[in-house]
Structure formats: C-alpha cells, structure tokens
Amino acid sequence: xxxxxxxxxxxxxxxxxxxxxxxxxxxxxxxxxxxxxxxxxxxxxxxxxxxxxxxxxxxxxxxxxxxxxxxxxxxxxxxxxxxxxxxxxxxxxxxxxxxxxxxxxxxxxxxxxxxxxxxxxxxxxxxxxx
Numbered sequence: 001x002x003x004x005x006x007x008x009x010x011x012x013x014x015x016x017x018x019x020x021x022x023x024x025x026x027x028x029x030x031x032x033x034x035x036x037x038x039x040x041x042x043x044x045x046x047x048x049x050x051x052x053x054x055x056x057x058x059x060x061x062x063x064x065x066x067x068x069x070x071x072x073x074x075x076x077x078x079x080x081x082x083x084x085x086x087x088x089x090x091x092x093x094x095x096x097x098x099x100x101x102x103x104x105x106x107x108x109x110x111x112x113x114x115x116x117x118x119x120x121x122x123x124x125x126x127x128x129x130x
Contacts, residue, residue, distance in 0.1 A: 010072030017079040020101045021057040027084035027091035035081075044081060059105060 025034040033045035037053040054061040056079065066074045078098060084091030 010070055013066070013069075013071050013074040016062070016074050016076045017056055018059070018062060018076040019056055019078055019082055020098070021053070023082070023094065023098055023101070024057070026082055027094040029084070029090060030081065032081055 019035070021037075024036060026032070032047075035045075035049075036043050040052050040054070042049045042051060042053040042056060052061075055065065056062075062074070062076065082098075084094060
C-alpha cells in the first residue's frame with residue numbers, strides 16, 4: 001500500500017473502490033460480463049450499479065468525495081467483480097495493467113492525493129508451479 005500526501009485526522013474508510021475506465025471490460029472469463037458507462041451511470045453487464053461511473057473511475061472525483069466526507073484516509077482497491085478468480089491464468093495482462101495504472105496514479109503525489117491510500121494486486125503462484 002502506498003500513502004501519499006499528508007494523512008489528516010479523521011475516519012479511515014477501508015472499503016472503497018477504484019477501477020481505471022480503460023479496465024471496465026473486466027478480466028477474461030468474468031461470468032458477469034464487463035462494466036460499462038451509460039450516460040454517466042455505471043452498469044455491470046445490464047445491471048445498474050446506482051452510482052455515477054466517475055465515482056469509481058475518476059481519481060479527482062474519488063478524492064473530492066473523500067474530502068467532502070471528512071475522511072482522514074481512504075483505502076481503495078479494485079471492485080470485487082474485477083478480481084480474476086474465474087480464469088486466473090488468462091488474467092495476467094489485466095492484473096499487470098491495473099497495477100501499472102495504480103503505480104502511475106500514485107507516482108506523482110500532489111495535494112489531490114492528500115489523505116488517500118491505494119492497494120494493488122499481486123498474483124500468487126498457481127498449483128502445479130505455473
């Protein structure tokens with residue numbers, strides 16, 4: 001986990017999500033289908049998720065919400081339906097892309113990162129050594 005900026009006193013939100021817009025298609029083999037933006041609303045396949053796409057994909061929107069809520073720090077990870085549990089051997093490129101975008105997002109800390117923390121993904125060795 002990387003923390004950038006000044007940590008402010010306040011509540012810690014340990015369950016929030018961020019997914020780059022470029023990765024809304026979700027990893028291969030996901031039985032729910034990809035995520036998509038429809039007029040600014042986020043959908044999982046045909047299921048409306050009842051919040052704006054920017055609330056999960058736009059860093060500035062997430063940070064503004066963190067400040068508006070008066071949070072001291074917000075820990076952000078990918079949403080659970082983006083975890084490649086269905087066909088993990090085919091999801092390495094997706095994981096690499098997520099981790100790279102996460103690294104890029106936190107590599108230049110500015111005021112907008114104040115009070116934000118981010119968690120990345122890693123792959124575990126697979127049974128059988130592959």
